[in-house]
Amino acid sequence: MDREHGGVYTCLDRTGEVYSTDKSVWMQGRCAWTFSHLCRLYGERPEWMEAAKSCLDFLEEHCINHEAGGRLYFTVTAEGKPLRQRRYCFSEGFYAIANAEYYGLTGETEHLERARRAYRLIYDLNNGLIEDPTGLGPKTIPETRSGRALADPMIFLNIIGIMRRVDPANTEEYDCHARECTDTIVRYHYRPELGCTLESVNAEGQPELDYTAGRVVNPGHDIECSWFMMDEANYRGDEELHKTAEQIFRLAIEAGWDKEYGGLLYFIDACGKPTEAYEHDMKLWWPHNEIMIAASKAYRDTGDEYYLNWLLKTIEYSKAHFADPEYGEWYGYLRRDGLPTMPSTKGSTFKGPFHVPRALSMTERTLTEIIGDEAAPSA
Structure with a gap:
């Protein structure tokens, strides 16, 4: 856990030392879901709830590209500056399940609202109902394939x-x-x-x-x-x-x-x-x-x-x-x-x-x- 900026580091060597401070946005969502999931299965523990909330807060404060329709970044720096955007909707997906699982524990409606917004965004993108607001487009030239x-x-x-x-x-x-x-x-x-x-x-x-x-x-x-x-x-x-x-x-x-x-x-x-x-x-x-x-x-x-x-x-x-x-x-x-x-x-x-x-x-x-x-x- 990053006690200074919030969220979690996942680039760890064999002994658990951080070897890169760049942060995976997927992992902020996945970590928040994991600790919420463990609380649901085995009972709430303060350190698990704290870890989940830290990742959720980091996601909300640093990982959303508000200029691109609320799409999430793929990687950010330690303090949360954007590094990379990807066309795939997986950052949004892990953001959605993290907020949903946390809502299931706390009943805090803002987390359900966040999950619902991401859910609808993914559905619309997957089904071609909206243009990707990042402007990245498909992986291959669509006229060809x-x-x-x-x-x-x-x-x-x-x-x-x-x-x-x-x-x-x-x-x-x-x-x-x-x-x-x-x-x-x-x-x-x-x-x-x-x-x-x-x-x-x-x-x-x-x-x-x-x-x-x-x-x-x-x-x-x-x-x-x-x-x-x-x-x-x-x-x-x-x-x-x-x-x-x-x-x-x-x-x-x-x-x-x-x-x-x-x-x-x-x-x-x-x-x-x-x-x-x-x-x-x-x-x-x-x-x-x-x-x-x-x-x-x-x-x-x-x-x-x-x-x-x-x-x-x-x-x-x-x-x-x-x-x-x-x-x-x-x-x-x-x-x-x-x-x-x-x-x-x-x-x-x-x-x-x-x-x-x-x-x-x-x-x-x-x-x-x-x-x-x-x-x-x-x-």
């Missing part, structure tokens, strides 16, 4: 689940938007005939397999998407949607798990051709966190030991390669053979207090549901 990205509906589906829980007054709106998200994922990105879920399809929702970007599969993303969809299926009581989510998990983990070295590959090609991303065969921390969450939920819901076996296999791999028994926490980035690429590093612009505590807490809660509270250790 435009399309749909899996990240948009899947992340928005997760945002909806949190918003709906704390804001029941707008349940009808959330239910409608959630159905739009799952329909988009199943209709366009889920491709059982290819044995995968595609990251990108064309504007009409069809695969374009003649170039590398059209064949990208991110198994960790697919697995994260699967548990978002399982949660939605359980909310609706939709068995068919749950089975689709299970199949998304199975296709991703069967294709993405490294048969030689273990661990989940970062990118694979839908047609088995070369991938363009240089980091394609690395093992990153967060996909393994997503396996833990998705496998535990699928096992709870189905009783199929297939999912329990994947949970245990992933925990074994993660303890052997990601976890640091000397200083704690997880390494973020491994070579294909399981050795850390940056053994002196624990945090970065992208890795902070989010995926690991989310996975540990959610997996613990799910397993407790399975075995019963009486068998769980006291908090």
Whole structure:
């Protein structure tokens, strides 16, 4: 925590020392959500509430680009001066869930209002209802190529689940938007005939397999998407949607798990051709966190030991390669053979207090549901 300027630093070396004071806006929102989430699960603690509020205050005071329609920056300096703006809506998404989760604890309506504003902004941008006020435009020249990205509906589906829980007054709106998200994922990105879920399809929702970007599969993303969809299926009581989510998990983990070295590959090609991303065969921390969450939920819901076996296999791999028994926490980035690429590093612009505590807490809660509270250790 930055006691001087507020918010959180996430560029930490192996021992926890800050090696860069630039701040990730994603991580301000993710940290605020994480500590609020932990308070909801395990009871409010002053240091957790203080951490969440510090990040929320920093976001509000320094991370909003008011000249660009309330879009949020991607990175800022230690004191909060803007450094970088990105076209993607993920800063806004993490801002929304942070404020929503905090509102659920405190009942302070300003936080729900902030979450609602960000929610509507993301929805409008994702659905082309407004021009991006940053002026950045799409990643590729739209006259040449435009399309749909899996990240948009899947992340928005997760945002909806949190918003709906704390804001029941707008349940009808959330239910409608959630159905739009799952329909988009199943209709366009889920491709059982290819044995995968595609990251990108064309504007009409069809695969374009003649170039590398059209064949990208991110198994960790697919697995994260699967548990978002399982949660939605359980909310609706939709068995068919749950089975689709299970199949998304199975296709991703069967294709993405490294048969030689273990661990989940970062990118694979839908047609088995070369991938363009240089980091394609690395093992990153967060996909393994997503396996833990998705496998535990699928096992709870189905009783199929297939999912329990994947949970245990992933925990074994993660303890052997990601976890640091000397200083704690997880390494973020491994070579294909399981050795850390940056053994002196624990945090970065992208890795902070989010995926690991989310996975540990959610997996613990799910397993407790399975075995019963009486068998769980006291908090």
